[in-house]
Amino acid sequence: MKCKDSQKIELLKVMGRSIIDYGMIEDGDKIMVCLSGGKDSLTLLDLLYENQKIRIFPKTYQIVAFHITLSKDSISYKELENYCKERNIEFHLKLSDLHPFIANHENHRKNPCYLCSQIRRKWFLDEAEKLGIKKIALGHTLDDIVTTSIMNIFFNRTLASELPRLSILEDKFWLIRPLAYMEENKISSYVKSHRLPIIKSRCKIGDNKRRKRIQRLLNELEVELPQIKKNIFAAFRNPSPKFFLDNSFSPPDFKGKKYRP
Numbered sequence: 001m002k003c004k005d006s007q008k009i010e011l012l013k014v015m016g017r018s019i020i021d022y023g024m025i026e027d028g029d030k031i032m033v034c035l036s037g038g039k040d041s042l043t044l045l046d047l048l049y050e051n052q053k054i055r056i057f058p059k060t061y062q063i064v065a066f067h068i069t070l071s072k073d074s075i076s077y078k079e080l081e082n083y084c085k086e087r088n089i090e091f092h093l094k095l096s097d098l099h100p101f102i103a104n105h106e107n108h109r110k111n112p113c114y115l116c117s118q119i120r121r122k123w124f125l126d127e128a129e130k131l132g133i134k135k136i137a138l139g140h141t142l143d144d145i146v147t148t149s150i151m152n153i154f155f156n157r158t159l160a161s162e163l164p165r166l167s168i169l170e171d172k173f174w175l176i177r178p179l180a181y182m183e184e185n186k187i188s189s190y191v192k193s194h195r196l197p198i199i200k201s202r203c204k205i206g207d208n209k210r211r212k213r214i215q216r217l218l219n220e221l222e223v224e225l226p227q228i229k230k231n232i233f234a235a236f237r238n239p240s241p242k243f244f245l246d247n248s249f250s251p252p253d254f255k256g257k258k259y260r261p
Contacts, residue, residue: 003054008047011190015047015178016057022165024135024176029061031135031176032092032128034120037067037080037199039191040139044179046196048137049087064090066127068120070099070203079197092131094123099203113208128173136168140177143184146232147214155210159244161236183229 003009019025033045048063065084067077072095084091098119102112128136140162149161164180167173179187191198221228 003050007190007193008050009054009056011043011182011186012047012051012054012056014181014186015044016051018164018181019057019059019176019178022176022180024165024174024178025059025061027060029059029135030131030133031061031063031137032124032131032133033063033065033137034124034139035065035067035080036139037076037197038139038201039187039196039198040141040144040179040184042080042083042139042196042198043182043187043190044137044139045084045089046194048178049089064092064131064133066092066094066124068094068096068098068123070096072097076199080199083197092127094127096123113211125168125173134172135174135176137176137178139179141179141182141184141187142229142233143215143218145177145180146229147211147218149232149236150214150218151210154214159236159239 025031031048033041033048035041035045045063045065048061051057051059052061052063065080067080069077074095077093081091081093083089098116102116102119105112105115124136128134145162145164149159152158152160162177163175164177166175168175190196218229225231
């Protein structure tokens with residue numbers, strides 16, 4: 001099927017490159033899209049659905065959507081359910097009391113966002129196992145991956161990033177991030193022009209100040225250095241280990257000790 005929507009085609013091509021580069025999707029895969037209702041996850045679901053019709057990248061697959069509510073009395077998921085119903089996308093729902101649980105958890109003050117992500121990830125795996133699905137798709141973008149990479153340098157003293165394709169439990173499941181090459185501003189524009197039914201975040205607990213600070217810093221630098229996010233992403237794809245400040249890369253006769261300032 002031909003498509004005259006140039007914006008959609010552009011984003012499908014970007015997503016297709018990341019999928020092919022990292023071998024995220026194979027013919028016959030059944031993929032569970034973790035649908036928070038935010039712009040990133042909904043764009044991911046929309047593009048995977050549209051590609052089934054347009055076939056910008058030639059893979060045959062099935063998609064299902066899985067949404068977790070923050071509270072059991074939430075009805076905000078109805079718009080997402082209707083969106084999926086209109087497109088014959090299988091929709092699965094978990095009505096949870098995640099929000100009040102985290103608010104009352106003894107460790108919620110330290111890092112509520114991390115606690116929430118770990119609980120949701122377990123539920124993702126449980127749902128995928130119940131549905132017999134190996135591929136779990138997350139809506140993380142190039143901006144998210146770069147932000148995490150810089151946070152690991154600044155706060156964790158490590159060169160580590162979010163992998164576009166990650167094995168879980170010895171290949172029992174695979175977490176995939178098809179939007180790994182996608183920039184946030186392109187997604188925001190797509191959501192607006194295609195009027196996707198975004199659910200605004202109602203979380204009043206999580207406030208990841210460190211992440212927001214790094215995002216702000218990167219956005220400020222991007223004004224002067226437009227390619228900075230892509231360059232950081234590329235740097236993590238093209239490391240030069242022999243120039244790392246790690247004694248394991250030193251000559252065999254090196255007698256020094258590892259030093260942590």
